[in-house]
Amino acid sequence: MTAWYEKTAHEIRDALRQGETTAVEITQNFLDRIDAVDKQVGAYLQIWNESALEQAVQIDARLANGEDVGPLAGVPMSLKDLFCTLRGNTTCASRMLANFESPYNATAVQRLEDAGAIFLGKVNLDEFAMGSSTENSAFQKTRNPWNLNCVPGGSSGGSAASVAADCCTFSLSSDTGGSIRQPASLCGCVGLKPTYGRVSRKGQVAFASSLDQIGPMCKDVEDAALVLNVICGKDPLDATTADLPVPNFSKALTGDVKGLRIGLPKEYFTESLNPEMRALIEQAIDVLKGQGAEFMEVSLPHTDYAVAVYYIICTAEASANLARFDGVRYGFRHPDAKNIQELYVKSKSEGFGPEVQRRIMLGTYVLSSGYYDAYYLKAQKVRSLIKQDFDRAFEQCDVILTPTSPTQAFQFGAKTDPLEMYLSDIYTISTNLAALPGISLPCGLTKDKLPAGLQLIGKPFDEAAILRTAHCYEQNRGFDMGKAPIA
Amino acid sequence: MEFEAVIGMEVHVELNSKSKVFCPCSTNFHAPANTNVCPVCLGMPGSLPVMNKDMVDKSVAVGLALNCTISRWSKMDRKNYFYPDLAKNYQISQYDLPLCYSGYMDVESDGHVRRVGITRAHMEEDTARNTHTIGNGESGVDFNRSGVPLLEIVTEPDIRSAQEAFDYLTQLKQILQYLNVSDCNMEEGSLRAEANISVRPKGSTPFGTKTEVKNVASFSGTMKAIDFEIKRQIQVIRDGGTIVQETRGWDADRGITFSQRMKESAHDYRYFPEPDLVPIVVDEAWELRIHEQQPELPNPRKHRFEADYGIPAYDAMVLTLTKSMADFFEATVAAGADAKKAANWIMGDLQALCSEAKRELGEEVLSPAHLAEMIRMIDAGEISGKIAKEVLAEMFASGKAPKTIVEEKGLVQISDSDALRESICQVLADNTPQVEQYKAGKERVIGFLVGQVMKATQGKANPQMVNELLKEELSKLS
Numbered sequence: 001m002t003a004w005y006e007k008t009a010h011e012i013r014d015a016l017r018q019g020e021t022t023a024v025e026i027t028q029n030f031l032d033r034i035d036a037v038d039k040q041v042g043a044y045l046q047i048w049n050e051s052a053l054e055q056a057v058q059i060d061a062r063l064a065n066g067e068d069v070g071p072l073a074g075v076p077m078s079l080k081d082l083f084c085t086l087r088g089n090t091t092c093a094s095r096m097l098a099n100f101e102s103p104y105n106a107t108a109v110q111r112l113e114d115a116g117a118i119f120l121g122k123v124n125l126d127e128f129a130m131g132s133s134t135e136n137s138a139f140q141k142t143r144n145p146w147n148l149n150c151v152p153g154g155s156s157g158g159s160a161a162s163v164a165a166d167c168c169t170f171s172l173s174s175d176t177g178g179s180i181r182q183p184a185s186l187c188g189c190v191g192l193k194p195t196y197g198r199v200s201r202k203g204q205v206a207f208a209s210s211l212d213q214i215g216p217m218c219k220d221v222e223d224a225a226l227v228l229n230v231i232c233g234k235d236p237l238d239a240t241t242a243d244l245p246v247p248n249f250s251k252a253l254t255g256d257v258k259g260l261r262i263g264l265p266k267e268y269f270t271e272s273l274n275p276e277m278r279a280l281i282e283q284a285i286d287v288l289k290g291q292g293a294e295f296m297e298v299s300l301p302h303t304d305y306a307v308a309v310y311y312i313i314c315t316a317e318a319s320a321n322l323a324r325f326d327g328v329r330y331g332f333r334h335p336d337a338k339n340i341q342e343l344y345v346k347s348k349s350e351g352f353g354p355e356v357q358r359r360i361m362l363g364t365y366v367l368s369s370g371y372y373d374a375y376y377l378k379a380q381k382v383r384s385l386i387k388q389d390f391d392r393a394f395e396q397c398d399v400i401l402t403p404t405s406p407t408q409a410f411q412f413g414a415k416t417d418p419l420e421m422y423l424s425d426i427y428t429i430s431t432n433l434a435a436l437p438g439i440s441l442p443c444g445l446t447k448d449k450l451p452a453g454l455q456l457i458g459k460p461f462d463e464a465a466i467l468r469t470a471h472c473y474e475q476n477r478g479f480d481m482g483k484a485p486i487a
Numbered sequence: 488m489e490f491e492a493v494i495g496m497e498v499h500v501e502l503n504s505k506s507k508v509f510c511p512c513s514t515n516f517h518a519p520a521n522t523n524v525c526p527v528c529l530g531m532p533g534s535l536p537v538m539n540k541d542m543v544d545k546s547v548a549v550g551l552a553l554n555c556t557i558s559r560w561s562k563m564d565r566k567n568y569f570y571p572d573l574a575k576n577y578q579i580s581q582y583d584l585p586l587c588y589s590g591y592m593d594v595e596s597d598g599h600v601r602r603v604g605i606t607r608a609h610m611e612e613d614t615a616r617n618t619h620t621i622g623n624g625e626s627g628v629d630f631n632r633s634g635v636p637l638l639e640i641v642t643e644p645d646i647r648s649a650q651e652a653f654d655y656l657t658q659l660k661q662i663l664q665y666l667n668v669s670d671c672n673m674e675e676g677s678l679r680a681e682a683n684i685s686v687r688p689k690g691s692t693p694f695g696t697k698t699e700v701k702n703v704a705s706f707s708g709t710m711k712a713i714d715f716e717i718k719r720q721i722q723v724i725r726d727g728g729t730i731v732q733e734t735r736g737w738d739a740d741r742g743i744t745f746s747q748r749m750k751e752s753a754h755d756y757r758y759f760p761e762p763d764l765v766p767i768v769v770d771e772a773w774e775l776r777i778h779e780q781q782p783e784l785p786n787p788r789k790h791r792f793e794a795d796y797g798i799p800a801y802d803a804m805v806l807t808l809t810k811s812m813a814d815f816f817e818a819t820v821a822a823g824a825d826a827k828k829a830a831n832w833i834m835g836d837l838q839a840l841c842s843e844a845k846r847e848l849g850e851e852v853l854s855p856a857h858l859a860e861m862i863r864m865i866d867a868g869e870i871s872g873k874i875a876k877e878v879l880a881e882m883f884a885s886g887k888a889p890k891t892i893v894e895e896k897g898l899v900q901i902s903d904s905d906a907l908r909e910s911i912c913q914v915l916a917d918n919t920p921q922v923e924q925y926k927a928g929k930e931r932v933i934g935f936l937v938g939q940v941m942k943a944t945q946g947k948a949n950p951q952m953v954n955e956l957l958k959e960e961l962s963k964l965s
C-alpha cells in the first residue's frame with residue numbers, strides 16, 4: 001500500500017485526477033498516520049476523523065461525476081488553531097477559548113474548503129501565537145519530529161511538526177514575526193509568509209493586526225505556490241487586503257534564475273551567525289550561483305533595532321486585540337467574580353498564560369500617556385526606516401537571501417529568559433515590519449541531524465520571485481533532506 | 488465683579504445610515520435585543536471592521552455645512568477602555584486627525600450673531616446599551632446599538648450664555664435635519680449634548696476651571712443646567728471657593744446640577760491608529776460630489792425668503808425652521824399663491840393641523856397646489872376665510888382638492904346680491920333695537936349685524952358684500 005502521507009499536495013492531486021486512488025483512501029491513510037505518530041509528536045489539538053472522511057466521500061462522489069473539484073481536491077491538511085472554523089473549537093491554545101466555537105469560517109479556511117482541501121484537524125501553537133517554541137501552549141507540548149527532545153519552533157510549531165511528521169500534506173499557518181518561517185526552518189519545511197495584504201486576515205484571531213499574515217507550511221515549494229494561489233486575493237471583508245491582480249504562482253516556478261540579482265545583507269552575516277549555519281547557507285549560495293544568479297552585498301542599516309521595534313508594536317496592538325477576551329460575551333468567565341472589575345481581572349488572570357499577560361502589560365505600558373511618544377511613536381518611526389532600508393536594497397537586487405533562524409532546534413526549557421526567546425526571530429522580524437514576502441526552505445542538516453533553513457525575502461507582492469528562486473534551489477541543491485526519523 | 492461664562496459644546500449625533508459603520512447590520516436598535524448583531528459588532532475573535540462609505544459621505548456633508556476643512560487624509564484610531572457595553576473593549580474613533588476641522592457656525596441669538604468655532608467633527612462607533620432591569624441581580628447588554636455610526640461635533644469655547652448654547656443646539660439640529668443625516672431625536676439618544684462650562688471675570692482672557700454637564704434629555708434642560716451651573720460657579724468664587732474640574736449631572740426635578748465623577752482628565756485611553764482599517768482619503772472629487780448634493784441651508788434660505796418673497800423676517804425664520812416646511816412654502820408660491828398669504832396659512836392653520844396630527848408638513852400630507860388654489864378661491868370671493876379654514880381641515884384630512892370639497896359640502900360663497908339682500912332685510916327686521924342704535928349714531932353695531940347675516944347664511948355669505956349691502960339697506964331706513 002502506498003504511503004500517501006509521504007506525498008506532497010501536488011502529487012496527491014495528480015494521483016486523484018488520474019484515478020490512481022480515492023480521497024477516502026488517502027484521508028484514511030493520513031488519519032492512520034496521525035494515530036500512529038502524533039502521540040509522540042503532539043501536533044494535533046483536535047483531530048476531525050469523521051468530518052474529514054465525510055469531506056473525502058464528497059470529493060470522490062464529485063470526481064466520479066466528472067465535476068471540477070478544485071485545485072486542492074482530496075488533499076488532507078491541518079489548520080493552526082488560530083483560525084476561526086465552523087467545525088470544532090477555535091482555541092488559540094488558550095484556556096480563555098478552550099471551549100469557544102466560532103460562528104463562521106475564516107476567509108482563508110473557506111477558500112481552502114471551496115478548493116476541495118480536507119481538514120484533518122487543528123494543530124498546536126504558542127498561546128495566541130505568542131512565542132517561538134510552542135512551549136506557551138496552554139494545552140500540550142509539541143515535539144520536533146527530527147528530535148523529540150527539541151522544540152518545533154513557534155508559534156506555528158504544530159503546523160511545522162504535523163508537516164514534518166507526515167501527519168498532513170500542508171498546514172495553514174500565520175506569521176507575525178517569523179511564526180511560519182522559524183518553525184519551518186527548525187522542522188525542515190517550506191514556510192511562506194506572503195506580503196501583508198496578500199491574504200485576508202478575516203477570521204484569523206488577531207495578535208498584531210499590522211504584522212499578522214496567513215501563509216502555508218508545506219513539504220515543497222510547488223505546494224507553497226499551489227496553496228498561495230488558493231488563499232490569496234482581495235477580500236471585501238478585510239479592508240487591508242490588496243486589490244491587485246493575482247498571478248498564477250505555480251507558473252512562476254520556471255527553474256530559471258539566470259541574471260537574478262540576490263542581495264546578502266551584511267548586517268545578517270556577522271560574527272553572531274552560528275558558523276555551521278553560515279556554512280550551510282554558503283553552500284546554498286553556491287548552488288544558486290551555479291544556476292546563474294548574481295550575488296551582491298546590500299545593507300539594511302536599521303536591522304539592530306528590529307527586535308525592539310517589533311516588540312513595542314506587536315505588544316501594543318495585542319494589548320487592544322486581546323482586550324475583548326473579558327468573560328462578558330464568550331470564552332472563559334471566572335465563576336467567582338462578584339462584580340465587573342473582578343470579572344475582568346479574574347477571567348484574564350486565569351484565562352491567559354504568563355507570556356500573553358506579559359505582552360498585554362508591555363503593550364499597555366508602551367501606549368500609556370507619557371510613554372507613547374518615547375516607545376510606540378518612536379517605534380513607528382523606526383519601522384518606516386526599516387522599510388526604507390529594504391526599498392533601497394531592492395533598488396540594487398531582486399531578492400534578498402538570509403538565514404531564517406540563528407540556531408537549529410533547541411531543547412525544551414533551553415530558553416527561559418523571554419528576551420533570549422525573542423531573539424529567535426531576529427532574521428524574520430524585519431520582513432513583517434516592512435510588510436514584505438518571505439519564504440524559509442530547508443538547506444541541509446546540521447551535525448546534530450537537525451534541519452537548517454534559508455530565507456528569501458522579496459519586494460512587496462513579488463512572491464513570484466522568491467518562489468521561483470526557492471524552487472530553483474530546491475530542484476538543484478543536489479541532496480535529499482530525507483524524512484524526520486519518526487515512525 | 489462682573490463674570491462672564493465660557494461655554495463649549497460637544498454633541499454626539501447618530502447618523503441615519505441604513506447599516507452600521509463597520510458591518511452590514513441594520514442600525515435599527517429598537518429591534519428585539521441582540522437581533523441586529525454579527526461577529527463584527529459583537530467583537531468576536533477574528534472579526535474585522537469595514538468602513539461604511541455612507542458614514543463618510545454624511546460626515547463630510549455635516550463638515551461642509553459647518554464650514555469645516557475636510558481632511559484629504561484621515562484615519563481611524565482605537566480608544567481603549569474597559570466597559571461591558573464596548574464589544575472589543577476599544578472604540579474605533581478618530582483621535583488626532585478628525586475628518587472635519589476648523590469650521591464655524593454663525594448662531595443667531597437674541598438679535599445678535601455669535602460666531603461659534605467648530606474645533607472638529609469626527610467619526611466613531613456607538614456603544615451597546617446596558618440594562619440593569621432584567622432581574623436576578625443580573626445585568627444585560629443589548630448590542631443592537633453597538634457600531635451605529637456616530638459623529639461627534641466639538642465647538643471652541645466661544646459660547647457666552649445658556650441662551651446662546653440653546654440657540655447653537657437648535658440651529659445645529661436644524662442643519663442636521665436639513666441635511667437629512669440624523670433623526671436628531673434627543674429622547675432616543677440620537678442626539679446627545681454635553682456642555683463644558685467655566686466662568687471668568689469679564690474682560691479677562693485666561694479660562695477658569697471647567698465643569699462638564701452631561702446626560703440632559705432636552706435642549707431646554709441643557710439651557711437650564713448651563714444657567715444653573717454658571718450661577719453656581721459664580722457663587723462658589725464669590726464665596727471664596729474654587730471650582731473643581733468634574734462631570735456634573737442634571738437633576739431636572741430639583742433644577743440643580745450635581746457632582747458625578749472627579750478627575751475626568753485622569754482617563755488614559757491609550758489611543759493608537761486602527762491597524763485594521765486603511766486611511767480615509769477624501770479627494771477633491773469626493774468633496775465636490777457632496778458639496779453639489781448639499782441642500783440650501785436654513786440661514787441663507789431664510790435671508791433669501793425675505794428678499795425674494797418680501798415676507799417679514801419673522802415669517803422667513805418660522806418657514807425655514809424645517810426643510811419640509813420651507814419646501815412646502817416655496818411649492819405653494821410656485822403654484823401661484825401670494826407669498827404673504829401662503830405664509831400666513833402655513834404658519835397658522837396648517838401648522839396647527841400638523842402638530843395636532845403629529846405629522847410633518849410635506850407634499851405627502853397636502854398638495855401645495857391645492858393650498859394655492861384655496862387661496863385663489865378666497866381672493867376670488869368664492870369662499871370666505873372662515874369657510875376656508877373648514878376646507879383646509881378637510882384637504883388635510885382627505886387630500887381632496889378644495890374645489891371638490893366646496894362642491895361636495897355646498898360651501899360655495901353667496902355672492903348673489905339678491906339672495907344676500909333677502910337675508911339682510913330679514914336680519915334688520917329681527918333686530919330693530921340694534922337698527923335703532925345704529926340710527927342713533929352707534930356705528931359699531933354694524934359688526935353685530937354682519938355677524939347675524941353670516942350666521943343666517945351659515946357663513947357662506949361674502950363678508951365684503953354683506954358689509955356693503957348692509958350699509959346700503961341701513962341708509963334706506965334712515
Ligand SMILES: [Zn+2]
Pocket residue numbers: 507510511512523524525526527528529634
Ligand atoms: Zn454587525
